Amino acid sequence: MNYLRELPKFEYLAPQSIPEVCEMLAAHEGEAKLMAGGTDLIIMMRRREVVPHYLIGLKSVPELNFIREEKDGGLTIGAMATSWEIQSSSLVRQRYDFLAKTAADIGSIENLHVSTIGGNLCDGFPCVDFPAPLLTLDAKVKLVSQRGERIVPLDGFYLGYQKTAVEPDELLTEIQILPHNHRYGGAYIKFHDRHAIDITTTGAGAFITLDSDGQTARDVKIALTTSAPVPLRVKGAEAALCGRKVTEEATEEAGRIASEEASPRTSWRSTAEFRTKLVQVLVRRALRQAWRKVTTSSSSGAAPDLWLMHPLDPRIGENR
Amino acid sequence: MKQRVPISLTVNGEIHELFIPPWQLLLDTLRDELGLTGAKRCCIEGQCGACTVLIDGKPINSCLYLTIEAQNQEIVTAEGLVEDGKPHPIQKAFVERGAVQCGFCTPGLVVATKALLDQNPNPTEDEIRIALSGHLCRCGAYVQITEAVMAAARETAQKEVGV
Amino acid sequence: MTLEEVIEREGYSVIGRPTPKKDGWIKATGEAKFADDLYFPGMLHGKLLRSPLPHARILHIDTSRAEKLPGVRGVVTAKDFPGILYGDFAHTRDYLPLAQDRVRYIGEEVAAVAATDMDTAEEALDLICVEYEPLPAVFSPEEAMQPEAPQLYDRAPNNIASKSEFHYGDVEKGLAESDYVREDTFETQSMKQGMLEPHACVGLWEGSGKITLWSCKSSPYVVWRHLAMGLGVDPGNIRVIQTYIGGSFSGGKQEGMPMDFCAVILSKKTGRPVKFVHTMDEVLVIGHMRHSMKIRLKTGVKRDGTLVAQHCRIIANGGAHASIGQLSIFLPGLGLNLPYRVPNVQMESYRIYTNTGFAGALRSHTQPQICFARESQIEMIAKELDLDPVEMRRKNARAGGDVTPSGFKLGTFGFLDGLDRVIEASGWREKYGKLPRGRGIGMAGSGMISGARLMSHSASSAQIKIREDGTVALMTGSADIGQGADTVLSMIAAEVLGVRVDDVTYAMIDSDVTPLDPGAFSSRVTLWTGNAVKQAAEDARKQLEEVAAQKLKADPKHLVFRDRRVYVRHDPQRGMDFASLVRSTQNRLGHPVMGQGSYTSGDEPIAVQGGYGNASPAYSASVVVVEVEVDEETGHVTLAGIWNASDCGFPLNPMAVAGQSMGAFTMSMGQALYENLIRIEGQVMNPSFRDYKMPLIVDLPKVENVHLFDIITNDPNGPFGAKEAGQGPGDGVIAALANAIYNATGVRVKSLPISPSKILSGLEESRSNKP
């Protein structure tokens, strides 16, 4: 480990548009780094884990910062949307309250105002929180370069620890969530030692769509944080629930299967054993919460009109 | 590589024309170039909140923000809350409620409280706690800090209705 | 008696009233200058090079490339110092400003540079070439004590850095006569002071030979002495000036550190002021932390819970240097049986050198660790004997007037009052054993000294200068570190002189100007310095009284000083305002009105190896109850309520006492639940506030669930009856939490921190043990 240092010297570039970003990336391939909020990057640069010659600032590209509803009813979030903007977006709150809740809990309020969803996804760390709920929503990301653009499902975007599908000349511009035509409910629950701010020891997201019979799960998606080298979908657990009623026993079983699929590691931060136990509990709780939302409210669980959708606010609903 | 670039920075209502290294962090510019030492150099990793300042009314950690990206925005520090030599009601509440001990975390907490009360003038206790959860106070004055924010909220509310 | 009754009876006008901190305003507005806030013209920036190895011989250091880097103005190594060891106790001194021929832990300072900016200083460090010969290293105290283990110092066989041993009564006999004997081993972790302000200083060595250090030191005079020692210069040439201090909690702010030495020596080399500031990861990597300990505690009791004998053996990880460790290893013995009557006690404690960062003092120096062991074990004994743990504590509790087997004279000791208060307020009887699963309540008691007379120089002094406008300049040697010394000491002066707290200015410590003083530690300032201030104020008042008596034609005994006036008690109209009295007195005396005072405890200093005697002029007592909620599926603990009663003698400034009480509580709570400085092979794994987790505002209960009680005993040795309040209230907190978690889950955790994974494992174990 390196001691914290002053930032390394770099040339700062302030593009105004996506094509300009791509041009810069192409021109300085291998020597440039994109800077979104910088809440991770600045620390990595201080520790000399990253020493870019060019820093391409994305705060000056307005077209990357938006949250919008598509004509087909889908939801698209720009890479530079901040955690704060996502948590306060009424669109996100109405559609996916659990995504707003996840956004509201990306560290401190100070961090919410700066950290972006694009930065969170491109970090490639298995411990960050946006990937799991987005995986359960079957989200896709758009990657753009001078070579063109491509849409990549988030499931498959993560290639290994700190490795993503983003090529050195590419920019992630947006996250796309297709419309859901059935009743649904989602939840994301994370565990850490203190009551806020900490890196997630283990997290679990669940998203359930209800069959037209109004009784059984038509589709279930479950994804985990810090449970493998990458944010992880646990498809065995999902399969075990599809077409079933999400009863206590079913959540129990899914939790058990998920914990078998997970492969967390032991580090000084926590042990694989403890994390595996947490997977069981958190998956069960996330499923329970998601199922409650599907079966009790007409929509996704209308988000209250609060200043902040933080899980510690008792009005948001319990965490179990 | 350019060692210094010209920038224009608005801090506490004053415009500064500066010539700074592009890798300079806002915290360092405020402290080293402008002599505004209210924002503290502490963990420099966004974990303690002692360097918090407002950018366009939003609280941010100035240790994780490039100065060059803070141009054309309104920056406010704890020093900037003082008006006509009078401390802000929030600063007053912190002092009078015993929320200040060593005082190293105080300027950051004060501006974070300003942002909270501007957006949410009547916060619940839970909201106050969540809003300040990114601020360490090793003197452990969290109860007093909460009380100070509640008192400041009451006072600003009273001012507004002209009591 | 209640606070109000005492105020009424004594006629206090300042004392006993919640008083905001004097420096609160400039701290809240960001104006207060902490050490890193100082900027001098031409100032250079210093940076330290640290050892990457836990144990190695330094064969050669080549600084030539660094010296040639443009912008670098000076580079120093051990060669630039006289090679004199410095430190606290003559027989354990082992600090050097920079490592000479050997490094003993990862992070130890080996060289320093001064450059025109920080970027250059850092770059220069990269260019210094140190040739090391690695030596075998040892990290755990148990291994270090083995005969074949690598030795850190020749003078310390088996790496025993220091020890403390004592035996009062007859423990063997006591244990034999006990109905029940229990032995447990408790383990505590490494914990950091965690003050938010990193160490920082500016050094200046002038051509005249005058050396000045501006720094955030809680004990400026200790630093002054250390500098003189390590530099080999006359103390008279050294001036240490205190800046505002962003928290101390002992540690590096109490001692001379490598950065302090390097700042002044680099200033000598470059002719410029040199500033050093640690980054937070340096703060976390270097020494200065709470000792991690293995505490083996054996206790014998009678069937009815009467404590008969206690035998305690401690092995503490001292790390690579002695620091103040000789004291650290004595203090657990001091606290072991402070709150309870135990006729037979025996203690053996050993502080062991290892190749890790060195340990020393931290708020309530070793007391939370020993209380964790004792108060957990009492609870286990009560359980085993089917006794009520509250009653067991009550049965054994000490009271004012007691003398402990080791000779501590407890003048006042409000333990039982505190116990009653928290038991009643917390609804203990309705809750204990009756809460739903996952919810629990726990308690612990503790005792604490109010400053110890353990070292040769343990006196405090004060000077008062009354200005002709009626304002008062107060000078002592005790730094305000946030604890409120500036305010409480000013209140004492204001009360005696009948002026307002705002009329008193409290000087920052400056070794050229303010009186000599050991510093702000050991819970000593309010009692020791407070007594000195009271005396100084009375001295000044006496001078004023004589003149006032003449002017008002009254007996000096009948004069009242209050609200900036002096008047005759039975005829308040007959009086004059304070400022004109000051001017008259000045005229009459022909010199300004000045007062002096100093205080030391009347007792002989006792030997820190474990000698007999009275350690402190006063002892405080605390009893704490906490209620917790444990998530039995994850092991996560939420603190639901706090009831903390502390006998501070008399709360001179109730606002500050509450602040200290919660501060001590919160720090101990951090140690109980979250904090842990993790080292693997000597390397700190979590040198960041991201992973070194101190309590946050959301970890504390809500305001309405926090209840603090001041137990008033009016100690005759304290100024206006005051005793300590800044450390004792935290001593029992770890044990109270451990006990509450046990109460909630049936899981007894004997090692810190009490992490969710330990609780969860415990729950699983008890489930699988059940048929």
Ligand SMILES: Cc1cc2nc3c(=O)[nH]c(=O)nc-3n(C[C@H](O)[C@H](O)[C@H](O)COP(=O)(O)OP(=O)(O)OC[C@H]3O[C@@H](n4cnc5c(N)ncnc54)[C@H](O)[C@@H]3O)c2cc1C
């Ligand atoms: C106090 C604190 C608390 C935190 N708490 C949490 C938490 O609870 N949960 C959590 O998940 N995280 C947390 N974080 C981590 C961090 O804030 C988030 O991961 C954040 O979302 C990162 O976004 P950013 O905009 O700051 O990314 P940056 O630091 O700017 O970038 C991160 C990485 O992504 C790359 N990148 C950024 N944008 C793009 C793009 N559009 N296309 C391609 N590559 C890109 C960058 O080059 C860089 O490598 C915390 C951080 C701090 C300081």
